[in-house]
Amino acid sequence: MSDLSATRQGPLAGVTLIELAGIGPGPFAGMVLADMGATVIRVDRAQNVRDDLPADRPLDPMARGRHSIALDLKRPEAVEVVLRLVERADGLFEGFRPGVTERLGLGPDVCLARNPRLVYGRMTGWGQDGPYASAAGHDINYIALTGALGSIGRHGEVPTPPLNLVGDFGGGGMFLAFGMVCALFEARGSGRGQVVDAAMVDGASTLMTSIHFLTALGLWKPVRGTNMLDSGAPYYDVYECADGRHVSVGSIEPQFYAELRRLAGLGAAVWDAQNDRSAWPDRKAELVEIFRRKTRDEWCALMEYTDVCFAPVLSIAEAPEHPHAKARNAFTEVAGVVQPSPAPRLSRTPGAVQSPPAVPGQHTDEVLAAAGYSSGEIAALRHHGAVR
Numbered sequence: 001m002s003d004l005s006a007t008r009q010g011p012l013a014g015v016t017l018i019e020l021a022g023i024g025p026g027p028f029a030g031m032v033l034a035d036m037g038a039t040v041i042r043v044d045r046a047q048n049v050r051d052d053l054p055a056d057r058p059l060d061p062m063a064r065g066r067h068s069i070a071l072d073l074k075r076p077e078a079v080e081v082v083l084r085l086v087e088r089a090d091g092l093f094e095g096f097r098p099g100v101t102e103r104l105g106l107g108p109d110v111c112l113a114r115n116p117r118l119v120y121g122r123m124t125g126w127g128q129d130g131p132y133a134s135a136a137g138h139d140i141n142y143i144a145l146t147g148a149l150g151s152i153g154r155h156g157e158v159p160t161p162p163l164n165l166v167g168d169f170g171g172g173g174m175f176l177a178f179g180m181v182c183a184l185f186e187a188r189g190s191g192r193g194q195v196v197d198a199a200m201v202d203g204a205s206t207l208m209t210s211i212h213f214l215t216a217l218g219l220w221k222p223v224r225g226t227n228m229l230d231s232g233a234p235y236y237d238v239y240e241c242a243d244g245r246h247v248s249v250g251s252i253e254p255q256f257y258a259e260l261r262r263l264a265g266l267g268a269a270v271w272d273a274q275n276d277r278s279a280w281p282d283r284k285a286e287l288v289e290i291f292r293r294k295t296r297d298e299w300c301a302l303m304e305y306t307d308v309c310f311a312p313v314l315s316i317a318e319a320p321e322h323p324h325a326k327a328r329n330a331f332t333e334v335a336g337v338v339q340p341s342p343a344p345r346l347s348r349t350p351g352a353v354q355s356p357p358a359v360p361g362q363h364t365d366e367v368l369a370a371a372g373y374s375s376g377e378i379a380a381l382r383h384h385g386a387v388r
Contacts, residue, residue, distance in 0.1 A: 004067055004370050010037025010342075010351035015090050015184060018043060018082065019066065020106070021360075022095030024139075024164070025172030025200065026123045027062040029093065032177045034065030035342035036351040041089075041367055043082060044360035046072040049388040053359075061339035063357035069368070070361030070388040077386035079105045084371050086111050086118060090187070091180055093121030093196075097136075098128050108195045118193040119183040123176045125167070127199030139167035142200040146171075148208050155225030155232065171203030226277070228252065234283040235260060235274065238313060239291035246313035247291065247299050259307045264290055361388050 005014060015038040019030045034040045042063070049070045071078035083106070086092060092111060094101050101107045108120040125142045126132040132145070143149040143166045144159075153160040176198035183196050214220035214227075226232040235251040251260040257274050261267065264287070273279060291299065296312055303310040314322060320331035320338050332341045335356040342351040364387050368378050381387045 005039035008037045011349045013037035018092040020094035024168045026095030028173030029176040040066045042066040046388040049361040059357035065354035067363040068358035069364045075386045091119035095123040121196040125200045139164035142167040146204040167200040172200040175203035241296040243295040245296035250309040
């Protein structure tokens with residue numbers, strides 16, 4: 001399907017992937033892969049094609065950079081369309097519960113029979129097997145089972161859900177994208193595809209590797225909010241300022257702690273024992289009062305760009321406007337929506353937002369033609385309700 005990938009830029013240009021549309025981590029992986037130049041054909045549900053949406057409705061940034069074809073996968077003709085796309089693709093990824101694509105006739109055995117070089121990515125919360133495999137769940141449940149959620153929060157308070165960053169996107173979508181790229185790289189040498197089982201419980205557990213090590217060393221206590229990185233240490237926390245806004249401090253290393261002491265006026269001898277855990281509550285209480293004496297902007301004027309390890313806590317609206325974000329072009333505007341720019345950055349073959357987000361079914365005819373369907377075959381598929 002070279003005519004679909006002619007204008008792509010990035011290290012994955014020339015790679016064609018099929019995305020069976022889902023929610024959360026699957027679309028995120030699709031965005032990341034498309035940003036890096038892969039031609040991603042998103043198979044949307046035919047019933048999601050709508051003509052009644054307002055013209056000025058914001059489009060989901062996670063749908064950017066894709067071609068969308070709308071199919072009714074309950075019809076055998078539509079399933080055959082996907083299989084014909086599979087024959088020309090390098091990979092396919094889906095985010096359904098275990099067994100769903102098998103029941104649709106699009107499981108890995110069927111797809112690999114049509115294309116032995118295919119990399120077949122599977123994104124689930126619990127994984128393809130195990131006691132929880134068939135149970136419903138969301139990010140909060142997946143990270144709960146890994147110990148991640150239980151480790152996040154302040155002392156004496158219930159665990160704090162870290163948005164859906166640790167399970168859905170960090171432990172899920174990013175690991176799916178990484179697994180796909182690993183298997184695609186291997187397939188170029190072996191000529192053989194394989195199945196990528198990306199489970200959010202596995203990814204989130206991997207993100208916790210350093211905490212497991214600190215626990216083994218006896219440096220991480222099982223009581224939430226009492227450790228160096230979980231708001232227990234006075235030199236690694238968020239503080240409220242005089243104007244109700246907040247700043248972050250992460251002065252872990254001795255030289256950075258010394259800079260915090262200098263700029264915050266912490267000259268008393270009681271501040272010498274940086275890692276005396278018994279003194280942390282008292283030192284924390286003092287810092288709470290100290291940071292409340294100045295506004296966030298005043299603290300920024302004093303500490304920003306220093307070796308305190310300091311940054312203001314910005315809102316979603318403020319983040320794109322910060323001078324550092326502007327200097328790095330960290331955000332871009334696409335179809336009227338401000339959104340993060342592609343990452344990471346490559347010096348020779350950088351990724352890019354390849355196109356605005358696609359609405360379901362936007363490229364149906366274009367994708368079918370690229371897959372070798374004639375105009376008559378496309379008309380027949382429409383007549384039978386297999387595509388929209």
